[in-house]
Amino acid sequence: EAQVTQNPRYLITVTGKKLTVTCSQNMNHEYMSWYRQDPGLGLRQIYYSMNVEVTDKGDVPEGYKVSRKEKRNFPLILESPSPNQTSLYFCASSPSGTYIRELFFGEGSRLTVL
């Protein structure tokens, strides 16, 4: 089944404890992206990747890191999480970064930072 898989789906952590949210897609998509969803703000793009080894900042990259060493994986790293990073996170992919006709989303990861 074609899908975008995120893990963990739910996580409660404490300030400063490094964590990684994994994202994997099995559709051979070139483009991948991370978003955070907050009430009243909609979805905001954190980072995106047009292809392997090519990443760029979205609108809210502060406090996050990403890497794209393989086509299928695009992990989101929070080196020192803070409470303002409590949010619902989505990973998404698209066959091509050039023609994004549709984004395929993961099921979301609910992160709480205490």
Add this chain to the structure above:
Amino acid sequence: AQTVTQSQPEMSVQEAETVTLSCTYDTSESDYYLFWYKQPPSRQMILVIRQEAYKQQNATENRFSVNFQKAAKSFSLKISDSQLGDAAMYFCAYRSRNAGGTSYGKLTFGQGTILTVHP
């Protein structure tokens, strides 16, 4: 930078009736995509409809249609014959098609509109 605004935080509709969700955007570009996504309580993001800016004809998908007014930078979603399963958060989104622009890989979403469908 592009911005997308959904000015209706909440809307409601009676089952079988029609509802229109509003979206406006701000851009200096001429070629772009616009999307409507649906997010039901399951949190899954589902593409509802897509419009390419160079196409003058409004996109339609079954009971869903858009009113795309390029000059006014408006992109509203009309849901006809509303069903209980249409209840969800709806997001409008913008994406540039300008390959040379700095915002090429970015997608910008609106704040969302919660749609309630009453039986």
